[in-house]
Amino acid sequence: MMTMRLIVFSLMMTAAACFPGLAAAQNPDSFDLGGGEPFKMDSDYLSYDKIQDLYRAKGNVHITQKQRSLTADEVMLNNTKGEARATGHVRLTTDDGYIMSDQAILNLVKKTGWMQSGLLFIKSNHFYISGREVEKTGENTYHMVQAGLTTCDGSNPVWIITGSEAWVTMDGYGIVNGAKLQVKSFPIFYLPYFMFPAKTSRQSGLLVPSFTSSSRNGFEIDVPFYWAINDHMDATFHQDYMARRGLMEGLEYRYAAGTRDQGTFRISGLNDLQTGDNFIGDNIPRTNDSRWWLRGKLNQDAPSDIRVKADVDLVSDREFLREFTSGFNSISTNREDFLEHFGRDLDDNVDEYRQSRVVADKKGDSSMAYGKVSYFQKATQIADDPTVQELPKAGFVGSRLPVMNDSVYLNWDANAAYFWREQGVKATRTDLHPSASLPLHYKNFLDFEGTLGLRETAYQFQDRDSSFDKSDYYRHLYDVTGNLSTSLSKVYPFNVGNFTNVKHRFRPFVTYRFRPDENPDQPMDFDGQDYLDKVNTVTYGLDNMIMAKLLSGGKPSYWEMLRLKISQSYDFTNGDTTQSDNLMRWRQANINKWWRYYENAFSSWNPRPRNQDDILAYQAYLNRRSDAVGEHRSFSPIKLEMEFTPTTFMVINTDTSYSAQDDEFKSFNCSAYFNDKRGDVLGVDYRFTQDRVKELNTRILVKVIQPISLIYENKNSFETNTEVESRYGINYQAQCWGIDLSYSKKEEDTSITFVISLFGLGNSAGFSKGM
Numbered sequence: 003m004m005t006m007r008l009i010v011f012s013l014m015m016t017a018a019a020c021f022p023g024l025a026a027a028q029n030p031d032s033f034d035l036g037g038g039e040p041f042k043m044d045s046d047y048l049s050y051d052k053i054q055d056l057y058r059a060k061g062n063v064h065i066t067q068k069q070r071s072l073t074a075d076e077v078m079l080n081n082t083k084g085e086a087r088a089t090g091h092v093r094l095t096t097d098d099g100y101i102m103s104d105q106a107i108l109n110l111v112k113k114t115g116w117m118q119s120g121l122l123f124i125k126s127n128h129f130y131i132s133g134r135e136v137e138k139t140g141e142n143t144y145h146m147v148q149a150g151l152t153t154c155d156g157s158n159p160v161w162i163i164t165g166s167e168a169w170v171t172m173d174g175y176g177i178v179n180g181a182k183l184q185v186k187s188f189p190i191f192y193l194p195y196f197m198f199p200a201k202t203s204r205q206s207g208l209l210v211p212s213f214t215s216s217s218r219n220g221f222e223i224d225v226p227f228y229w230a231i232n233d234h235m236d237a238t239f240h241q242d243y244m245a246r247r248g249l250m251e252g253l254e255y256r257y258a259a260g261t262r263d264q265g266t267f268r269i270s271g272l273n274d275l276q277t278g279d280n281f282i283g284d285n286i287p288r289t290n291d292s293r294w295w296l297r298g299k300l301n302q303d304a305p306s307d308i309r310v311k312a313d314v315d316l317v318s319d320r321e322f323l324r325e326f327t328s329g330f331n332s333i334s335t336n337r338e339d340f341l342e343h344f345g346r347d348l349d350d351n352v353d354e355y356r357q358s359r360v361v362a363d364k365k366g367d368s369s370m371a372y373g374k375v376s377y378f379q380k381a382t383q384i385a386d387d388p389t390v391q392e393l394p395k396a397g398f399v400g401s402r403l404p405v406m407n408d409s410v411y412l413n414w415d416a417n418a419a420y421f422w423r424e425q426g427v428k429a430t431r432t433d434l435h436p437s438a439s440l441p442l443h444y445k446n447f448l449d450f451e452g453t454l455g456l457r458e459t460a461y462q463f464q465d466r467d468s469s470f471d472k473s474d475y476y477r478h479l480y481d482v483t484g485n486l487s488t489s490l491s492k493v494y495p496f497n498v499g500n501f502t503n504v505k506h507r508f509r510p511f512v513t514y515r516f517r518p519d520e521n522p523d524q525p526m527d528f529d530g531q532d533y534l535d536k537v538n539t540v541t542y543g544l545d546n547m548i549m550a551k552l553l554s555g556g557k558p559s560y561w562e563m564l565r566l567k568i569s570q571s572y573d574f575t576n577g578d579t580t581q582s583d584n585l586m587r588w589r590q591a592n593i594n595k596w597w598r599y600y601e602n603a604f605s606s607w608n609p610r611p612r613n614q615d616d617i618l619a620y621q622a623y624l625n626r627r628s629d630a631v632g633e634h635r636s637f638s639p640i641k642l643e644m645e646f647t648p649t650t651f652m653v654i655n656t657d658t659s660y661s662a663q664d665d666e667f668k669s670f671n672c673s674a675y676f677n678d679k680r681g682d683v684l685g686v687d688y689r690f691t692q693d694r695v696k697e698l699n700t701r702i703l704v705k706v707i708q709p710i711s712l713i714y715e716n717k718n719s720f721e722t723n724t725e726v727e728s729r730y731g732i733n734y735q736a737q738c739w740g741i742d743l744s745y746s747k748k749e750e751d752t753s754i755t756f757v758i759s760l761f762g763l764g765n766s767a768g769f770s771k772g773m
Contacts, residue, residue, distance in 0.1 A: 041067045041110065043079070055081045063088070065110075071095045072108065084111035092117070098172050099125040103136065113141040120146070122170065128153045128738075128761070131170055142172035149178060151198065153761050154738035161185050161739055161760060163196060214328060216753030220245030224329055234259050240270075240330050248275045252330050264343065267298030267314065270331050293318045297336060299344040308364045315348055315356040320381030323351035327748065328755075355380055355389070369400035387424045390528050395419035402439070411439045413453070421528040428464045429528065433457070437481075453483040479517060479534065487511035500552040509545040536575050543569030565645045571638040639668045652676050668692050680705045696720040710734050713744070
């Protein structure tokens with residue numbers, strides 16, 4: 003090969019010496035076909051017919067032009083027409099994929115051609131599209147006769163869609179006439195017309211539908227349509243038909259204007275065929291048939307370096323989120339998506355209130371100005387709702403501004419808020435809280451920081467009645483904080499694998515806080531910051547941290563294996579009758595408020611009140627809680643917080659509250675996640691809060707063999723001794739297709755889901771596959 007190239011090169015150099023003009027125009031290693039883009043050719047044998055302006059290349063022919071290349075056993079290239087006739091193992095490769103055939107005629111200038119027994123491969127979605135004859139009608143368009151479509155590798159695909167003809171536009175769509183789905187040559191269904199996304203970017207079109215059957219909803223089919231509005235926006239329309247409930251329509255709108263600016267908003271709506279339902283078993287039937295859920299999040303930069311964040315979460319009734327828990331309306335799927343893209347969660351589906359808010363802030367080096375509007379929606383709609391809303395709140399905060407030669411630091415928090423509600427007293431509150439901190443260090447061993455703060459609060463009340471006659475109120479407070487700590491550490495050699503050593507650091511600390519009792523005639527609490535208890539506590543504890551140093555490729559990296567914090571507080575206000583009396587008075591005021599609230603609530607739910615016993619029971623419960631508050635404890639429960647990551651395959655998080663006086667746990671929350679290289683997963687989440695929550699959530703995924711997985715998910719409430727939700731599933735996932743069969747049961751609903759996934763179809767813009 004090398005000898006032949008040297009001979010050809012010598013002949014061309016001779017021609018260049020004798021006919022310099024001809025040599026410049028007909029250089030076989032690099033030439034221009036008039037399209038403005040030079041081609042380069044390489045082969046074992048190359049000859050040139052000057053009269054016909056024709057190149058003949060044989061053996062390992064390779065022609066390149068920028069990001070395109072043509073390889074074949076033999077090529078005849080007409081330089082005048084820019085036409086190449088290739089035979090034997092022909093392959094034309096581009097950034098988007100490749101096309102292969104036995105024989106081809108290509109126009110390298112017009113980028114068109116014809117191929118016999120051609121196979122087109124689209125890299126972005128792993129499509130193989132074959133045809134007895136393939137015509138390249140343009141740079142990115144193809145026409146096939148006796149076409150076949152699959153995403154399976156190999157000459158004998160598991161599934162293939164065949165048709166009499168097909169038209170394909172790269173970065174667009176493909177259309178198959180007389181489409182027939184075959185599984186191992188066995189026909190499954192026939193469609194006269196089938197369209198699929200032959201895209202290298204987002205494209206509009208129907209996504210593959212999903213099917214479900216449940217005891218409450220009946221047979222269910224969701225047919226989504228995806229609309230690529232432009233490069234920065236898209237939308238998906240869901241038509242989810244449920245035989246027993248009606249048509250659930252849904253819309254998702256998304257935009258992404260850059261790495262920082264993005265938004266996602268989703269809405270679902272249904273005119274429910276079932277009313278008078280009691281899904282959650284509280285003996286309060288749902289009477290509305292118009293049901294919906296609006297949720298969304300936004301992160302957006304505004305002029306003047308202002309950052310805007312918005313959360314929307316509104317629902318028609320409290321049962322919606324617990325009743326529709328699959329697909330587009332799944333609370334878990336929505337929460338995961340929002341956490342992944344925005345770092346912010348939704349409220350749980352059992353929460354009584356849904357929070358929506360808009361926050362705008364402008365940050366400086368050590369300060370921030372912000373404005374906020376918050377709205378809390380009670381999922382159970384009632385008349386004359388007393389829920390307090392912040393409409394709006396604005397503030398300015400700053401921290402550690404150095405003064406007096408950096409020996410003192412100033413901090414401040416100033417805000418003003420208007421508290422509005424449909425029923426009850428409204429108010430404007432202005433709160434100023436500046437403070438000064440003095441840090442001291444002793445021989446790089448002992449650290450102390452003292453802080454003194456002053457607080458001035460002013461209230462102006464509106465919509466007063468005979469039971470509340472105050473027009474304004476002022477509060478004057480101060481607070482003192484002192485923090486004493488030290489930090490000790492030691493490095494231990496640990497030469498195992500990539501580990502070089504392990505560092506253990508622990509930091510004992512003591513923190514004292516004092517705030518005097520405020521004026522005992524504090525009239526009302528809006529957000530938990532109005533009635534401030536007297537504080538006279540000391541908190542002591544120990545922070546532990548274990549960090550490993552690793553060397554990989556000569557570069558060090560650090561891995562935090564363990565973070566453990568233990569703390570407890572002692573309250574010096576024990577026996578302070580003024581404190582207890584004030585606290586009891588405020589709690590009793592709230593009992594009265596909640597009594598009126600629940601009385602209104604039950605009356606609105608039931609035109610003929612039948613639940614007075616429930617109201618009395620709830621009042622008694624609040625009284626018991628108020629009595630418990632009055633029983634002051636000097637020592638707080640011991641609190642333990644731990645994050646343990648011993649390997650990349652295991653993460654354990656726990657926080658625990660234990661009362662030594664009562665010898666019992668007040669709360670214990672622990673989540674553990676394990677996985678391995680095979681893909682097996684075990685997730686356990688245990689949550690316990692005394693008199694409130696006691697539940698265990700489990701998720702297990704076992705790879706039986708490489709393509710088969712068994713899945714088990716369970717949510718069990720020990721507080722009510724009920725299995726809230728369970729799911730059993732088996733998943734088979736091959737290279738180009740998969741099957742997912744699952745059985746789930748939650749509260750009063752059971753469902754069976756069978757999904758066949760043909761990979762590459764319906765997988766548009768990150769939406770779910772399935773057929």
